[in-house]
Amino acid sequence: MRLAANQLPSTVSLSTREGVELIEIENRFAKATITTFGACVLSYIPQDQQDLLWVSDQAIYDGTKPVRGGIPVCWPWFGKATTEGYPAHGFVRSQVWQLESAEQLESGTTQICLKIEQAELSKNYFKPDFDLRLIVEVGQTLRLTLSTDLQGLDVTDITEALHTYFNVANPQTLTISGLDGSTHLDKLNEARLPEQQHGAVELKPARDSVYQNQPNDMIIHDTDNQRNIHIKTSNANSAVIWNPGPEIVKGFADISNQGWKEFACVESGNVLADAVKVTPQQNHSFSVEYWIENCSN
Numbered sequence: 001m002r003l004a005a006n007q008l009p010s011t012v013s014l015s016t017r018e019g020v021e022l023i024e025i026e027n028r029f030a031k032a033t034i035t036t037f038g039a040c041v042l043s044y045i046p047q048d049q050q051d052l053l054w055v056s057d058q059a060i061y062d063g064t065k066p067v068r069g070g071i072p073v074c075w076p077w078f079g080k081a082t083t084e085g086y087p088a089h090g091f092v093r094s095q096v097w098q099l100e101s102a103e104q105l106e107s108g109t110t111q112i113c114l115k116i117e118q119a120e121l122s123k124n125y126f127k128p129d130f131d132l133r134l135i136v137e138v139g140q141t142l143r144l145t146l147s148t149d150l151q152g153l154d155v156t157d158i159t160e161a162l163h164t165y166f167n168v169a170n171p172q173t174l175t176i177s178g179l180d181g182s183t184h185l186d187k188l189n190e191a192r193l194p195e196q197q198h199g200a201v202e203l204k205p206a207r208d209s210v211y212q213n214q215p216n217d218m219i220i221h222d223t224d225n226q227r228n229i230h231i232k233t234s235n236a237n238s239a240v241i242w243n244p245g246p247e248i249v250k251g252f253a254d255i256s257n258q259g260w261k262e263f264a265c266v267e268s269g270n271v272l273a274d275a276v277k278v279t280p281q282q283n284h285s286f287s288v289e290y291w292i293e294n295c296s297n
């Protein structure tokens with residue numbers, strides 16, 4: 001089912017940008033933009049604040065590839081596919097999702113649910129029939145829940161992440177806390193053995209690091225913006241921290257050579273050895289919640 005414009009609360013409207021559909025939300029707490037192409041949240045601007053999220057000024061909106069930035073959904077695998085020719089980070093970030101529901105809650109928060117289900121195209125990549133939902137709650141905080149339901153008989157391993165691009169003042173001065181005790185895997189130096197994380201993480205940049213056994217909340221200390229970005233997770237055991245830095249960025253056609261200076265990816269989910277075994281008819285969900293704390297006083 002897909003909601004028509006006249007079934008939407010007054011805080012929700014639809015528009016298009018080039019080849020993709022946009023859902024615009026505006027309530028007393030914040031404005032947000034989400035595209036149904038990949039169910040990607042592109043913008044979340046709380047009252048009197050700058051955007052929490054970063055989108056590349058070279059992002060492509062024609063529906064041929066994921067929009068570079070915002071919060072892409074990586075599912076049912078994270079990272080490079082193990083099968084030759086399959087797309088990195090799964091297939092649902094490059095497909096159109098349906099707007100299943102949109103509600104204005106009494107609290108003032110606006111909640112929408114986007115859904116994608118098994119189709120001929122995705123059967124090539126992933127066998128079980130599935131219903132995947134992304135519930136987005138736009139209020140004083142931004143909360144996302146990725147909810148997986150599988151049909152059939154087989155217990156199936158999935159990996160998953162919300163690959164959030166945060167808009168930051170300076171990746172060279174920020175730090176990320178909350179990862180103490182997790183297992184750090186440095187993807188820029190595959191020869192390095194996994195090691196226990198101690199203390200705050202710097203982006204350097206470049207960084208491409210996976211932290212496993214990491215169920216804790218995190219804080220991005222966006223020092224030059226005088227703000228902290230809080231990240232609270234539920235049922236997510238992995239974090240991924242990425243910034244391409246000045247050299248690797250040159251390999252990305254949809255990020256300018258200076259673009260790495262504007263964002264930090266701090267991703268939450270269940271990746272690599274934190275893979276989840278999903279049992280048919282038993283829902284599996286994980287959530288992230290983000291909010292900004294001003295530190296200017």
Ligand code: TA6
Pocket residue numbers: 079088089163208240241242265267
């Ligand atoms: O999450 C980090 C990462 O997997 C990096 O290795 C990096 O290449 C990035 O995501 C972007 O991937 P994409 O497939 O969106 O170009």
